[in-house]
Amino acid sequence: MRKIKIGTRSSALAIWQANYIGAYLQKAGLGYELIAISTKGDQILDRSLSKIGSKGVFTEELEQMLRNGEIDIAQHSAKDLPSTLPEDLQLIAFTEREKSHDVVLSLHPNFKLNTEQACRIGTSSTRRRAFLGHYFPQSKPVEMRGNLQTRLEKLKNGDCDAMILAYAGVFRMDMSDFITEHLPLDQFIPAVGQGSVAIQCAKTLSSDLQNIIRSACNHESTETCILAERELLSKLDGGCSVPVYGYAQIEKDIVNLTGGVLSLDGQQKIEFSLAGKNPIELGQKIANNLIDAGAADLLKEIRRQIAL
Numbered sequence: 001m002r003k004i005k006i007g008t009r010s011s012a013l014a015i016w017q018a019n020y021i022g023a024y025l026q027k028a029g030l031g032y033e034l035i036a037i038s039t040k041g042d043q044i045l046d047r048s049l050s051k052i053g054s055k056g057v058f059t060e061e062l063e064q065m066l067r068n069g070e071i072d073i074a075q076h077s078a079k080d081l082p083s084t085l086p087e088d089l090q091l092i093a094f095t096e097r098e099k100s101h102d103v104v105l106s107l108h109p110n111f112k113l114n115t116e117q118a119c120r121i122g123t124s125s126t127r128r129r130a131f132l133g134h135y136f137p138q139s140k141p142v143e144m145r146g147n148l149q150t151r152l153e154k155l156k157n158g159d160c161d162a163m164i165l166a167y168a169g170v171f172r173m174d175m176s177d178f179i180t181e182h183l184p185l186d187q188f189i190p191a192v193g194q195g196s197v198a199i200q201c202a203k204t205l206s207s208d209l210q211n212i213i214r215s216a217c218n219h220e221s222t223e224t225c226i227l228a229e230r231e232l233l234s235k236l237d238g239g240c241s242v243p244v245y246g247y248a249q250i251e252k253d254i255v256n257l258t259g260g261v262l263s264l265d266g267q268q269k270i271e272f273s274l275a276g277k278n279p280i281e282l283g284q285k286i287a288n289n290l291i292d293a294g295a296a297d298l299l300k301e302i303r304r305q306i307a308l
Helices: 012-027 060-068 126-135 148-156 167-172 207-217 220-236 279-292 295-307
Strands: 003-009 031-037 073-077 089-094 102-105 120-123 140-143 162-166 179-182 197-202 244-251 254-262 269-276
Touching (some): 003 060, 012 207, 031 060, 060 073, 060 089, 060 197, 089 207, 102 167, 120 126, 120 148, 126 140, 220 254, 220 279
Parallel strands (some): 003 031, 003 073, 120 162
Antiparallel strands (some): 073 197, 254 269
């Protein structure tokens, strides 16, 4: 039995995702072995992601291992992938998407975000900070880096009143008991790729093996949606450090994509929604609409502010 070496981050959620991929591989008659590492994004916790200065803070080390042949595939949370990939590497599968929305976690069972009460909200995401500024400007974002278990401990220690996380990770880590609010998808629109696990490999990996892995793990409609989202992200040169968002849903063979850009304080928002059959063309059209409406200038200003 061929044993596939899966590269992964060493957090509990990443290990869960790697074993999730491994289970699909086993169904296809393959064995697997986990190679777990700590990435730059895992190690540098005293700065926000936007200040670390790299688009691939959670992926670079794993990508180098792919090049070196130390691993056959790398698994990533699809939302952690930079907008563009190195030419010698490729994405070959996206797993079926978990529910994509964000959730609020708190120790106070009745806690809800509202426009009247000032509260401290833990998040490490510039997108979530911007949405908070847009919808709940009286709230105070609190930097919240670290894995989900570390963040939960910070919440219990009183570092914040509540925190916002992706439902998928909270559900996979059995933390759903702390959810006090499910944020609507048409308001807090998710990060590109949120809810799916992506599989990356070197282009030199055997094409037969690539096909087996893809056949075992890829969810076609999820892939179609994320291709539209990632095309939008690529055209805007977005990533973890800027509040760019995009979310696609598919009905029959029609893809519905919403994408937008927020200023860091959330006071400016540019957003468009379109539907179509070709995900790449759809992502390009939304990106072009955003650029024509001033998104390029807004992103330039955002990057200037981040660099200060």
